[in-house]
Amino acid sequence: MKIRVIPIITTIFFIIIFILFYRGLENSNIYVPKTNINKQIPTFNAKLYNSSEEVSSSKIFKDNQFYLMNIWSSWCVPCRDEHGFLKELSDEKNLKLIGLNYKDNKESANKFLNELGNPYDIIFSDPKGIIAIDWGAYGVPETYLIKNKMIIKKTIGPLDKNSIMEIKEIIK
Amino acid sequence: MKIFKLLTLFLFLFSFCSSYAEQEKLEQKITKNLRCLVCQGQSVHDSDTEFANSVKLLVKKKLNEGLTEKKIYDYLKDKYGEWILFDPKFNKKTYFLWLLPILLFVIGGLLIFKLFIIRKN
Amino acid sequence: MASLIGFYSLVFGICSSVAIIIFSIQNFRNPKKLNEKILILTFLQFFLVTISFLGLIISFVNSDFSNETVFNHSHTTKPLFYKISGSWGNHEGSLLLWLLVLTLFIFLFILKSGKQPTQYRILTLLFQEIIIIGFFIFLLKTSSPFNYIYPIPEEGLGLNPILQDPSLAIHPPILYFGYVGTSIIFSSSLSAMVVNYISKEWAKHIKVWVLISWIFLTLGILLGSIWAYYELGWGGFWFWDPVENVSLMPWFALTTLIHCILVLEKRLELTSWVIILSITTFTLSMSGTFLVRSGILNSVHTFANDPERGLFILIFLFTLIFLSLFVFFFFHKKETNNKSSFFLVSKETSIILNNWFMMYFLSVVLVGTTYPIFLDVISSDKISIGPPFYHKLIIPFLIPFLLAMTIGPRLKWIKSDLSDKFILIIFFIISLLLSLYIVKTLKIDFLINSILISFVFYLFFITLRDFFNKKYNNLSQNIAHFGFSLFLLSIIFNNILSSEVITNLKVGDTFKSEKLKIYFENITQKNEKNFESFVGEFVVENSQGDVFIMKPELRIYNQPNIATSEAYIRTSLFSDKFMTMNLVQNQEYFNVRYQIKPLMIWIWISVLMITLGGLMSIIKKNEN
Numbered sequence: 001m002k003i004r005v006i007p008i009i010t011t012i013f014f015i016i017i018f019i020l021f022y023r024g025l026e027n028s029n030i031y032v033p034k035t036n037i038n039k040q041i042p043t044f045n046a047k048l049y050n051s052s053e054e055v056s057s058s059k060i061f062k063d064n065q066f067y068l069m070n071i072w073s074s075w076c077v078p079c080r081d082e083h084g085f086l087k088e089l090s091d092e093k094n095l096k097l098i099g100l101n102y103k104d105n106k107e108s109a110n111k112f113l114n115e116l117g118n119p120y121d122i123i124f125s126d127p128k129g130i131i132a133i134d135w136g137a138y139g140v141p142e143t144y145l146i147k148n149k150m151i152i153k154k155t156i157g158p159l160d161k162n163s164i165m166e167i168k169e170i171i172k
Numbered sequence: 173m174k175i176f177k178l179l180t181l182f183l184f185l186f187s188f189c190s191s192y193a194e195q196e197k198l199e200q201k202i203t204k205n206l207r208c209l210v211c212q213g214q215s216v217h218d219s220d221t222e223f224a225n226s227v228k229l230l231v232k233k234k235l236n237e238g239l240t241e242k243k244i245y246d247y248l249k250d251k252y253g254e255w256i257l258f259d260p261k262f263n264k265k266t267y268f269l270w271l272l273p274i275l276l277f278v279i280g281g282l283l284i285f286k287l288f289i290i291r292k293n
Numbered sequence: 294m295a296s297l298i299g300f301y302s303l304v305f306g307i308c309s310s311v312a313i314i315i316f317s318i319q320n321f322r323n324p325k326k327l328n329e330k331i332l333i334l335t336f337l338q339f340f341l342v343t344i345s346f347l348g349l350i351i352s353f354v355n356s357d358f359s360n361e362t363v364f365n366h367s368h369t370t371k372p373l374f375y376k377i378s379g380s381w382g383n384h385e386g387s388l389l390l391w392l393l394v395l396t397l398f399i400f401l402f403i404l405k406s407g408k409q410p411t412q413y414r415i416l417t418l419l420f421q422e423i424i425i426i427g428f429f430i431f432l433l434k435t436s437s438p439f440n441y442i443y444p445i446p447e448e449g450l451g452l453n454p455i456l457q458d459p460s461l462a463i464h465p466p467i468l469y470f471g472y473v474g475t476s477i478i479f480s481s482s483l484s485a486m487v488v489n490y491i492s493k494e495w496a497k498h499i500k501v502w503v504l505i506s507w508i509f510l511t512l513g514i515l516l517g518s519i520w521a522y523y524e525l526g527w528g529g530f531w532f533w534d535p536v537e538n539v540s541l542m543p544w545f546a547l548t549t550l551i552h553c554i555l556v557l558e559k560r561l562e563l564t565s566w567v568i569i570l571s572i573t574t575f576t577l578s579m580s581g582t583f584l585v586r587s588g589i590l591n592s593v594h595t596f597a598n599d600p601e602r603g604l605f606i607l608i609f610l611f612t613l614i615f616l617s618l619f620v621f622f623f624f625h626k627k628e629t630n631n632k633s634s635f636f637l638v639s640k641e642t643s644i645i646l647n648n649w650f651m652m653y654f655l656s657v658v659l660v661g662t663t664y665p666i667f668l669d670v671i672s673s674d675k676i677s678i679g680p681p682f683y684h685k686l687i688i689p690f691l692i693p694f695l696l697a698m699t700i701g702p703r704l705k706w707i708k709s710d711l712s713d714k715f716i717l718i719i720f721f722i723i724s725l726l727l728s729l730y731i732v733k734t735l736k737i738d739f740l741i742n743s744i745l746i747s748f749v750f751y752l753f754f755i756t757l758r759d760f761f762n763k764k765y766n767n768l769s770q771n772i773a774h775f776g777f778s779l780f781l782l783s784i785i786f787n788n789i790l791s792s793e794v795i796t797n798l799k800v801g802d803t804f805k806s807e808k809l810k811i812y813f814e815n816i817t818q819k820n821e822k823n824f825e826s827f828v829g830e831f832v833v834e835n836s837q838g839d840v841f842i843m844k845p846e847l848r849i850y851n852q853p854n855i856a857t858s859e860a861y862i863r864t865s866l867f868s869d870k871f872m873t874m875n876l877v878q879n880q881e882y883f884n885v886r887y888q889i890k891p892l893m894i895w896i897w898i899s900v901l902m903i904t905l906g907g908l909m910s911i912i913k914k915n916e917n
Contacts (some may be wrong), residue, residue: 007618007622018607022604022607025603027670029590031255034253073879074879103879129229136252139209204680205681207677215532255675255677258677259679259681259682265672269668272660280649288645
């Protein structure tokens, strides 16, 4: 009897391994942080883009108002693609657009805005990229929809038709 | 003779050994333990992406602010998930990870003992 | 045209494999001697796959973009060498290479195993043909290198620049020789079980294949590491990346097998264990292929991910596993001569100790590599397992392992007393004192490290001494063990003594610290055929007053358009100086990384020594 136990256990073991690998095949192998987060926004001090004045974020983000925080840079190619969508959103009355200019230099950023238009109500600059980390971003562009100091929606990568439809749906 | 050569070699090496500032050492240790989200196989320390460079600056800043190593890990874990840490903490998700190899080692030892040592008697 | 020939050779190849199976079954029933047709057919099979492989290479050389694989992985401006190496630098081509080596090895096996029993040879061939046909189907069905595209593109997409490198061009073939060699061991052990031929003769005969696979696998891993060191730009050579681990696991299994097959050869002991290891080794090689090719792993080395391919290899892999389980449980006879036994102090015991620890190291790597996959499936939590995990679990166990490695080879079979205890103790004390001195000077406050250093020194001195001691005439083993101690020493001191500076510099800037001055003199631009290159010139002055010039390079490849940074390395016997520079978005300055990496070259040399030990063992066997 004893001899039969080991083969059965081994077989079952390998069947389990097989199933695990099989299921694992379906999962993506590239890690993306969770986007359906409901998190308090970080507080930070940052220089405003147009002046050297340093502002605390707590003065900017008010309750009962939707904000869209967009991390962008003039050197980032997808930012160019999504810029049109941002301008479309800037027409929305109950949404304030806040830009975070990520590791950029002023000249090319100005050129970028002059060329494509400025959809932002306020722009912070983040020359070292540290504020972006505060927000949990790891690339440009990333976009956060905020209400009552909570992040209610996060988009990694450029905005597209679908994502702005969703945003419009939420802020209605 | 060879031993002599060897000794001179080591003496030579010691002259290389730079005495890092403690903080720099700690910075390296921390950034080596962080996984870069952009090129996902490398550590933040080894990577040269914009993200990795910012994280390096951030670690430096946080250390200057007086945060401990563990606090910095917690901070980044909160932002990016546990995935960013290369050194998984011992918790209920990783019991098996840490214990399975040791368990196998013990089982192997017992098997060897049973098959070879006891058989003798 | 070449693609067409290549494709049809593959189709004929699979026909010849089927023919081999039919003849083999006939021959197996009537096993007086090996049917000559079988030998011819195995040659034919090898020949056809070679033609097919050549067809692919010719398509690459001619930049025949009607072939999908060529289109995806080549470009007319590539140098000829990378056109050729590009043919196996991709998924389809590398599988064809696998198949080529498979058919070559089974042909050599049939050719060289004339002295072995006929039934055993035929059955080995049969098992091997199962694997070969599996690969044929895999190639033809999911990853044919000869797909036709129409309209024919003007130009190809180019080869990933980091693959445009000499050592990475020969790395896959060498690694595959290792992997495929394990398939011979697998088939042979299954067949030896069925025909009940597990014996001292079998051990002697299969040992050559074990050694050959081991040598190639070791060299393959070495090349991969060297490549990572100078190409990936961060000065490391091993990162416990899943893809690296996947090649390390069969290496552990093979190394274990090399040791325990000695016991089988000398004493006809441990038969079940040798068989389990033979099966494990090949299973691990195949799992490696699965894990890498299916894209299930998250790693620096990404290959085209196609779930269908992953599924095929997974099913194929588990078919082989269950086949071997079946053969093992139904045919394997337990060793009967239980009368013979080991004494506590004997060579056998030390080899068993070696096996025990090797299996532990293997399980650490195996668990560490696969755990994130399983955890993700079970709880969808994503975690990373990196160097700290492996270091914590492996380093403490190295210490007893090293001790067994030092003392073990000096013991005799069956029963032994330790001779020259005096010298052993003296050397131990010397190592202890030396490591204490080092630990004190370097201010290492980590206890395990200091103990580890003394035990590595112990092995180092003892093996060094044994070169001059005629009593221990096992030169091949001594070289390998000495190489291993040198390897560990180099790695440890490399780790402890490495230093690094990361800074941002623009032309004309100087970086200054107590130890170092780096002056960025100028940058020059060059245009090459397949890339544009920017070479920086840095003048480095260290605290000893040595001045030297470092020229790291940035390359912008044209096809595909990717920037890479080429490290500039000055190698000397004692240490490497390593410099890379990287672009920073939208800034005039470059990110410059300067590293001093002591004893780098000794890491490579010591691995070569370990390999040399294996090579000498083969030569010695042939002389006997």
